[in-house]
Amino acid sequence: SQTIHQWPATLVQPVGSPLSLECTVEGTSNPNLYWYRQAAGRGLQLLFYSVGIGQISSEVPQNLSASRPQDRQFILSSKKLLLSDSGFYLCAWDRDRDRGYEQYFGPGTRLTVT
Amino acid sequence: KNQVEQSPQSLIILEGKNCTLQCNYTVSPFSNLRWYKQDTGRGPVSLTIMTFSENTKSNGRYTATLDADTKQSSLHITASQLSDSASYICVAALYGQNFVFGPGTRLSVLP
Numbered sequence: 001s002q003t004i005h006q007w008p009a010t011l012v013q014p015v016g017s018p019l020s021l022e023c024t025v026e027g028t029s030n031p032n033l034y035w036y037r038q039a040a041g042r043g044l045q046l047l048f049y050s051v052g053i054g055q056i057s058s059e060v061p062q063n064l065s066a067s068r069p070q071d072r073q074f075i076l077s078s079k080k081l082l083l084s085d086s087g088f089y090l091c092a093w094d095r096d097r098d099r100g101y102e103q104y105f106g107p108g109t110r111l112t113v114t
Numbered sequence: 115k116n117q118v119e120q121s122p123q124s125l126i127i128l129e130g131k132n133c134t135l136q137c138n139y140t141v142s143p144f145s146n147l148r149w150y151k152q153d154t155g156r157g158p159v160s161l162t163i164m165t166f167s168e169n170t171k172s173n174g175r176y177t178a179t180l181d182a183d184t185k186q187s188s189l190h191i192t193a194s195q196l197s198d199s200a201s202y203i204c205v206a207a208l209y210g211q212n213f214v215f216g217p218g219t220r221l222s223v224l225p
Contacts, residue, residue, distance in 0.1 A: 090157050100165055102163065105158050
């Protein structure tokens with residue numbers, strides 16, 4: 001069976017500090033990978049998605065970046081965090097959204113920027 | 115502009131009662147319509163996925179309907195349980211593109 005992991009579960013970082021969130025998927029190969037952010041009381045916002053190693057698409061301009069160094073590893077980074085980066089970060093994967101395959105979400109990382 | 119609207123924003127019901135959540139979407143090109151359940155502090159979990167040719171789909175006590183002509187969907191919860199307390203998110207998938215998420219409906223089931 002497939003499993004998706006995210007870490008850390010919670011993180012408190014000062015403004016201006018760097019960020020690295022990691023997501024890994026087990027039990028499947030060549031998945032589509034996604035990073036979402038959910039602000040308190042708000043809907044999910046797609047940040048990045050990837051259809052393969054080294055292939056990253058950004059949905060919104062921001063001070064965040066993403067990388068996919070391995071097939072089942074997706075990393076979200078920032079060189080300098082802003083207060084507005086606080087939120088709940090979710091990684092997800094699927095096989096083929098156009099054919100109605102399910103999208104599976106990880107447990108999330110709660111980031112608080114102080 | 116691609117968007118998904120949900121109503122009500124929040125809902126409180128008593129355990130054992132039924133409820134219906136609404137979703138209106140304006141997206142193109144439409145691929146499929148999804149409902150997710152998200153417990154507080156957790157990632158969303160898929161409940162149903164419907165393409166334009168499907169009118170209804172059930173998953174246990176959850177039944178989703180889709181009217182592709184009016185671009186409306188609903189999620190009906192039967193015989194609610196305390197564990198149904200969560201946010202329910204309507205999501206429209208676009209062909210060759212990504213997803214448009216609704217803001218969610220916060221459901222509270224009281225004993």
